[in-house]
Amino acid sequence: MRIYAIGDIHGHLAKLREAHDLIAEDRGMAGDPAAEVVHVGDLVDRGPDSRGVIDFLIEGMARGEPWVALKGNHDRMFEGFLGDPDHYDPGLRAGLHWTxxxxxxxxTLLSYGVAGAGERMLFDLHDDAVQAVPEAHRRFVRGLALMHRAGDLVFVHAGVRPGVPLDRQAEDDLLWIRREFLEDTRDHGGLVVHGHTPVDAVTHYGNRLNLDTGAxxxxxxxxxxxxxxxxxxxxASGRVEVRPPR
Structure with a gap:
């Protein structure tokens, strides 16, 4: 089995294109054009072109690319704001708003032509955002999967709650968990491939693989x-093996 995975994108379309170029080159050498590509969430926020990232993914999937896009906590916050300007994601600390x-x-709003986040009234900002964000984008973000399983691999955004069966995981944990998951060394029912918590380099911990290198x-x-x-x-110079600790 061969499967590709990409870490937290955060609105960086140019970096996403470069990642897919590397995949295309590797697929060509491996002779496996149908291998899946999993994006582990946080498609939007912080970077300059969240709209372009979503367009890129929608267009690729529409032409039949074997891509999977998971929902990250930032994607859920974007979705929540579009539904209600006062939306408060339970994963955030008190008093912190998505804007x-x-x-x-x-x-993210700027990528859709909506300026003034943090300066304008939330309701006015929300009205403009609802007009600016295409329904196809809203539908895409709403429909993002929370988990993807392939053989012994478990792809999620943030991690899993240790000791809880994979089919009973809570959405808030899949999108937000940190310490309880990161510090747990037990087997979770498969290698968990995730992002959410930035590390200096792709790191294999034996029971999990962290792909978020801070894009x-x-x-x-x-x-x-x-x-x-x-x-x-x-x-750019080829494959580099990422080994678990001995």
Whole structure:
């Protein structure tokens, strides 16, 4: 089995295109054009072109690309704001709104031509956003999957609640969990491939694989190929094996 996975994109269309170029090159060498590509969520926020990222994914899936896009916490916050300007995601700390500069919602709205996040009344900002964001984009974000399973691999955005069966995981955990998952070394029913918590480099912990290398903070967007239990990061100079601890 061969499957590709891409970390948190955060509105960086150029980086996403580069990741897919690396996949296309690797597919050509492997002779496997039908291998799936999983995007582990946080498609939007912070970067300059969240709209372009969603367009890219919609267009690729429409032409039959074997792509899977998962929902991240930032994608859910975007969805929530479009439904209600006062939406408060339970994963956020009290008093923090999606339009706060630390979260990058304003950059997402700017990609749709809506300016003034953090300066204008939320209801006015919301009215403009509802007019500017195509219904196809809203439908796409609403329909993003929370988990994708392939053989012994479990793809989610943030992680899983240890000790809870995979088919009983709570959405809030799949999108937001950190410490309880990151510090747990037990087997979770498969290698969990995730993002959400930035690390300096793609890291294999034995029971999980973290792909978020901080694209939302100006760092690289990472892409890997997993085949026959081995993990390889794709780079401009070829594959680099990512090994679990001994």
């Amino acid at each position: 706060d500069p630390r979260l990058g919602g304003g950059e 939302g903070y100006g760092r690289p967007l990472s892409v890997v190929v997993i085949e026959d239990g081995a993990v390889w990061q794709l780079t």
